[in-house]
Amino acid sequence: MKNMNRSLVCLAAVLCSSAVLADEIRNYRAEAVAMMKRDFKTKGIATADRVHEDGVQAICNRTADNPPKDIAARLEKDQLEKVRYPADGKLMGDWKAGEKLAQSGRGMTWSDSASVPGGGNCYNCHQIGPQETSFGTLGPSLYQFGKLRGNTPEMQKYAYGKIWNAKAFNLCSAMPRFGHANALNEQQIKDLVALLLDPQSPVNNK
Known part of the structure; x- marks a missing residue:
């Protein structure tokens, strides 16, 4: 007792x-x-609303990036429906422009002009081209992405959608929602898709 x-x-x-x-x-x-x-105060194009979390960010923050599977699936579907694909149906641009974009980390700060397109800063998290030896490892390696996965219409659509809004495929992904947040425009995303999938891109031709 x-x-x-x-x-x-x-x-x-x-x-x-x-x-x-x-x-x-x-x-x-x-x-x-x-x-x-x-x-946090608005200054230039760096607006204070960036610190406000939306519903997706809130559920990930409150569950330590591990929300219930049914909720994650429902929210991913909702995010995917908001991806805006190009009206012309073309999902690939210029891989050379994509490489420059992947290397550039400029933009989105108070001193930047809204009229100057920002960079993707992709190498900060990914290995992409073989010539760049300084890259981050927060995200998976994208080297030979197209060579391994193929340059099919389905893969082009996947790559475009993933860059536009990564949370449509992995709700609590750490990858920025470039298109969703208007950080990159349609042509820039096309160029990044080409960097990943174009057979002539150094990502795939070695």
């Missing part, structure tokens, strides 16, 4: 501690959000 009482007391203590910890985490998060809203 004494052992049972001790167990109940321990269980109550654990539950109490968990509740207190959960409250503290909620409070810390609320304080952090309030601080960002207070301190």
Whole structure:
């Protein structure tokens, strides 16, 4: 009986501690959000609304990037439906322009002009072309992407959609939603698709 009482007391203590910890985490998060809203100010094209999370970001943040599968599937479907594919049906542009774009990290800061297209900064997270030895590893290697996956219409559509909105394929992906956020325009995304899939691109021809 004494052992049972001790167990109940321990269980109550654990539950109490968990509740207190959960409250503290909620409070810390609320304080952090309030601080960002207070301190981030619009300047130039860098607008303060960038720190506001939308519904997709919120569910990922609140579940440590591991939302219930049914919710993730529903939200991914919703994100995919919002991808805007080119009206002309052409999904590939110029791979040379795509390489320059992948190398460029400029844009989206308060000192940049809205009239100057930003870069993709793709090498920051991916290995892409064989000539670049300085690349990040946050994302998977894209070297020989087209050679391995093929340059089919379906693959072109997948690559275009993934660049436009990666969360349509992996809800809590760390990859920016370039098209969705208007960080890259339609032609820029076409050029990146060509960089990945064009047989003449150095990504695929070695």
